[in-house]
Amino acid sequence: MSSLSARLLISVFILLLFFFGATIIALDIAFRDVGERAREDILDGQLMALLAAAELNTDGQLEMPFSLREPRFGNLGSGLYADLQDFDGNHVWRSRSSLGLELPHGRIPAAGVQEFSRLVMDDGTPLLALSITVQWELPGGELRPYLFYVAESLDSFNAQVARFRRQLFTWFGAIAIILLFAMSLLMRGILRPLRQIEREIGEVEKGARQSLSEGFPSELSGVARNMNVLIGSERARSERYRQTLDNLAHSLKTPLAAMRSVLTQQKSPQLTDQLEPQIGQMTEIVRYQLRKPAATASDAIGATPVAMEAEIMRLVDGLGKVYIEKQPTIDVSITDDAEFRGDTGDFLELAGNLLDNACKWCNSRVSLTIRPVNSDGGLHLTVDDDGPGIPEEAADALLQRGTRLDESAPGHGIGLAIVRDIANSYDGEVSIDASPIGGASIMIVIPPAANP
Amino acid sequence: MRLLVIEDDATLRETLCSQLGEAGFGVEQAADGREGLYFALEYPIDLAIVDLGLPEISGLDLIRELREKGKTYPILILTARDRWQDKVDGLSAGADDYVVKPFHFEEITARVNALLRRSGGWASSTLSAGPVMLDTSRQELKVAEASIELTSYEYKIIEHLMIRAGEVISKTELTDRLYDQDFERDSNVIEVFIGRLRKKMDPDNTINPIETLRGRGYRFALERNQDE
Numbered sequence: 001m002s003s004l005s006a007r008l009l010i011s012v013f014i015l016l017l018f019f020f021g022a023t024i025i026a027l028d029i030a031f032r033d034v035g036e037r038a039r040e041d042i043l044d045g046q047l048m049a050l051l052a053a054a055e056l057n058t059d060g061q062l063e064m065p066f067s068l069r070e071p072r073f074g075n076l077g078s079g080l081y082a083d084l085q086d087f088d089g090n091h092v093w094r095s096r097s098s099l100g101l102e103l104p105h106g107r108i109p110a111a112g113v114q115e116f117s118r119l120v121m122d123d124g125t126p127l128l129a130l131s132i133t134v135q136w137e138l139p140g141g142e143l144r145p146y147l148f149y150v151a152e153s154l155d156s157f158n159a160q161v162a163r164f165r166r167q168l169f170t171w172f173g174a175i176a177i178i179l180l181f182a183m184s185l186l187m188r189g190i191l192r193p194l195r196q197i198e199r200e201i202g203e204v205e206k207g208a209r210q211s212l213s214e215g216f217p218s219e220l221s222g223v224a225r226n227m228n229v230l231i232g233s234e235r236a237r238s239e240r241y242r243q244t245l246d247n248l249a250h251s252l253k254t255p256l257a258a259m260r261s262v263l264t265q266q267k268s269p270q271l272t273d274q275l276e277p278q279i280g281q282m283t284e285i286v287r288y289q290l291r292k293p294a295a296t297a298s299d300a301i302g303a304t305p306v307a308m309e310a311e312i313m314r315l316v317d318g319l320g321k322v323y324i325e326k327q328p329t330i331d332v333s334i335t336d337d338a339e340f341r342g343d344t345g346d347f348l349e350l351a352g353n354l355l356d357n358a359c360k361w362c363n364s365r366v367s368l369t370i371r372p373v374n375s376d377g378g379l380h381l382t383v384d385d386d387g388p389g390i391p392e393e394a395a396d397a398l399l400q401r402g403t404r405l406d407e408s409a410p411g412h413g414i415g416l417a418i419v420r421d422i423a424n425s426y427d428g429e430v431s432i433d434a435s436p437i438g439g440a441s442i443m444i445v446i447p448p449a450a451n452p
Numbered sequence: 453m454r455l456l457v458i459e460d461d462a463t464l465r466e467t468l469c470s471q472l473g474e475a476g477f478g479v480e481q482a483a484d485g486r487e488g489l490y491f492a493l494e495y496p497i498d499l500a501i502v503d504l505g506l507p508e509i510s511g512l513d514l515i516r517e518l519r520e521k522g523k524t525y526p527i528l529i530l531t532a533r534d535r536w537q538d539k540v541d542g543l544s545a546g547a548d549d550y551v552v553k554p555f556h557f558e559e560i561t562a563r564v565n566a567l568l569r570r571s572g573g574w575a576s577s578t579l580s581a582g583p584v585m586l587d588t589s590r591q592e593l594k595v596a597e598a599s600i601e602l603t604s605y606e607y608k609i610i611e612h613l614m615i616r617a618g619e620v621i622s623k624t625e626l627t628d629r630l631y632d633q634d635f636e637r638d639s640n641v642i643e644v645f646i647g648r649l650r651k652k653m654d655p656d657n658t659i660n661p662i663e664t665l666r667g668r669g670y671r672f673a674l675e676r677n678q679d680e
Contacts, residue, residue: 246533250505253532254461257554261467264557283554287534315536318543322550324570345537352536 004194005187012183013176020172024165031164035157036128040116043130046070046150047114050082051134054148060138062146064093073097079153081127087145103127103151111135111145119151126154193217197224204231208304242345249290256283288414306340306347308370315352323359330355331367338370339377340446346422353415354383354442361387365437378448379428387439395432419444453568453612454478454496454629458488458514459503459530468501471557476591476604476611477564478629485509492518496628497525499567501560504531504542512545519546526567530555565589572615574676579614581674584653584661586614595653602652605630609645610653613662613672622669646670 049069057063062084072078073095081103083094094103104127106117111133119127129151135143193216203209211231212224260279263272316330340347351368358366362385369382390398399420419442420430428446435441455477459465462483469479480495482488485506492500492514500518504511515527529542529550539550548570549563565577565588572579579586583596591607593600602610612629613621623642630642646662653661663673 249534250532253553254464254505257530257532258461258464258467260554261464261471261557265467265471279554287552311540314540314544318540321543321548325566325576345535348536348540352540356536 005184005191008187009180009184013180016176016179020176024168024172027168028161028165032161035161039128039152039154039157040130043116043128043150043152044114046080046082046152047130047132047148050084050148050150051132054084054136054146056136056138062092062136068095077101079155080150081152082148082150085147085149087147092146103129103149105129105149106131108147109133118154121153126158127151128154128157193220197227201227245290249286252286252290253283256286284414288417304341306342306344308338308340308347309334311344311348312351312368312370315348315355319355319359322356326359326362326364328359328362328364328366330359331365333367333369333371335371337372337375337377338379339372339448340379340426342426346426349422350381350419350444351383353419354381354444357415357442358383358385358387358440361385362439363387367437373445373447376448379444379446381444381446382441384435384437384441385439386435386437389434389438390432390440398432399430416442453498453608453615454480455564456480456482456488456491456495456497456500458482458485458492458500458506458511460484460506461503468557468560472560472564475561476608478608485511485514489514489517492523493521496625497523498571498629499526499528499564501528501530501564502547504529504533504538512541515542515545515547524571526571528560528563528567562589568615572617574615579617580677581614581617581672582659582661582677584614584659584674586611588615593653595659600652602649606645606649606652609642610649610672613670617672617674617676620665620669620671626670 050064053065053068054062055065064084067074070080072080073082075097076099078097081095081098081101083098083103084092086092102122104119104121106119106129107115109115109131112135114130114132117129117131119129121127129149131147131149134146134148136146137143197212197216197220200209200212204211211228214221214224216224256279259275263275263279266272312332312334316332319330320327355366355368365384365386367382367384369380369384371380372378373380398416416430423430423444423446426446428444431443431445433441433443453476455472457465457469457472457479459468459481460483465481465483469481472479480491480497482491486508488500488502488506489509491497502511502515506514509517511529511531515529518527526549527547529539529547530553531538531542531550532553534552542550548567551559551563569577569579569588577587577589579588585594586592587594588611591611593602593607593610608630609626612626626642646664650662653659659674661672661674663671665671
């Protein structure tokens with residue numbers, strides 16, 4: 001679960017489920033309880049009415065009037081039933097509504113005690129029953145026990161409860177949906193600054209903006225401020241690193257040049273033999289070590305795509321001047337989708353070293369092709385020449401630092417080693433192959449930058 | 453040929469200038485960008501060697517300004533910053549070639565000779581016109597395959613005239629190119645050298661390699677050979 005709003009919505013949903021569930025259960029219990037109490041009261045009233053209606057006949061038997069005040073006793077299967085039994089369990093009277101039905105009886109209560117019971121009829125209909133045993137005083141003063149019994153079917157009550165429950169679910173469900181919807185709207189508003197910060201960081205990474213904007217809510221302004229400080233110090237650090245290398249290179253190379261110059265002036269073969277190799281070695285070390293790739297992975301922050309075509313054209317113009325006597329034909333083909341996100345200097349270093357080597361070694365033709373690695377972009381740069389080519393066994397060695405295939409073309413090896421280092425620093429690879437136009441073909445593949 | 457070396461490191465500048473002097477070039481030197489720009493604009497120069505990391509005015513700005521002011525002579529960059537970005541910046545600013553420090557002196561002379569030849573429209577280091585052949589790398593003159601002994605001044609004059617074959621070169625320009633600034637200038641000396649050259653190259657007056665244009669100067673008159 002990576003999104004904050006999804007997390008929050010799911011948490012709220014679970015909370016609502018729990019809270020509304022508990023509320024529904026509590027309301028259901030309360031409603032049922034109140035409903036049953038009311039039923040019991042009504043049943044009690046019915047029983048009292050029956051007791052009031054019962055009369056002794058002339059035979060000294062208890063008798064019920066033909067029609068009672070409660071019409072439901074008179075309607076068949078009305079759901080309200082009553083009967084009257086003597087102490088031996090013989091039916092003295094039963095309501096018309098119960099004709100043909102077997103009414104279940106519960107425990108016989110002690111005399112004068114009302115007893116409620118929940119019973120089930122043979123057909124499964126639930127009943128709420130109330131019975132009372134009454135000691136009826138006969139004219140002779142003798143007491144005879146009778147069992148009065150009223151029962152009401154709970155079908156309609158249960159249906160009412162079910163309807164209530166359905167309504168509860170419907171309303172609470174609707175409220176929950178409205179709450180979640182309102183919540184997600186609120187979240188969108190609340191999380192907007194977070195989204196903005198995310199978008200701005202993305203833009204900084206793509207180089208579309210230099211730093212995060214101001215005016216974030218107080219909870220985020222500290223993060224944004226620290227982020228800006230980090231971006232700034234990262235940029236300054238990489239700039240400082242580059243400048244340090246540059247200055248170091250400059251301050252070492254000029255004295256080396258002066259030493260070499262003085263040595264040449266001395267015209268002493270012995271001194272030259274002794275010192276020239278040392279100067280040569282120092283020169284190689286300084287050239288290689290101080291021409292490290294400008295960019296590292298962390299410098300991807302703020303890296304804009306290099307305007308490759310313009311830079312290549314500058315390079316080709318420059319090389320045209322340097323190789324004016326050889327006048328190699330340099331064919332350039334650049335596909336629009338190709339992209340190099342990084343330092344312009346690094347790009348020039350890649351293309352410059354390869355093109356320079358190709359011009360140095362070619363007979364007359366050099367070709368440079370730039371295309372994307374895949375549909376996401378990336379850089380696939382190939383430089384071909386029609387020179388002598390590079391034997392397969394030498395290719396691996398050439399990609400090592402400072403290896404030279406032929407001392408007559410100084411710098412060939414170091415150039416390729418620099419190309420390899422820079423390509424590697426952008427997660428890229430360099431490979432050497434035979435060119436279709438006859439000489440060497442050197443290929444750099446740098447995958448598309450992982451965009452967030 | 454007169455070169456201007458603009459380099460702030462004193463040891464490097466002085467040894468480089470003295471070596472170039474030994475190699476037969478007239479050399480002016482400047483220690484910073486401002487002085488260098490002044491010399492480059494005011495002095496008769498055939499080629500400038502410019503360090504990119506100069507105090508006062510950077511090498512790049514200096515080159516741009518020279519090109520803006522219409523100076524077309526070749527410019528060779530000396531640079532300790534050998535990233536391609538710096539080289540390309542220098543070449544785009546108007547330089548013609550670069551040498552990365554620390555260099556071998558032979559690299560400098562090779563580039564300087566090549567640039568000077570190119571500026572005169574010659575493609576190879578051997579300039580050949582009619583029976584005359586001048587090998588600039590070996591500083592050797594042949595006429596009809598026969599080597600001709602030259603003093604260093606004579607060589608400087610014939611090299612200058614041949615590199616700019618077909619163009620009229622004034623006596624003043626030749627004097628400027630021949631001597632260092634503090635040398636006493638006497639245009640009659642040029643006439644003497646030209647006379648000697650003619651005698652050595654064309655004792656029988658058959659090919660007339662050097663023309664005199666009265667009041668204007670001299671011209672190397674032979675047609676450049678086809679393969680040039």
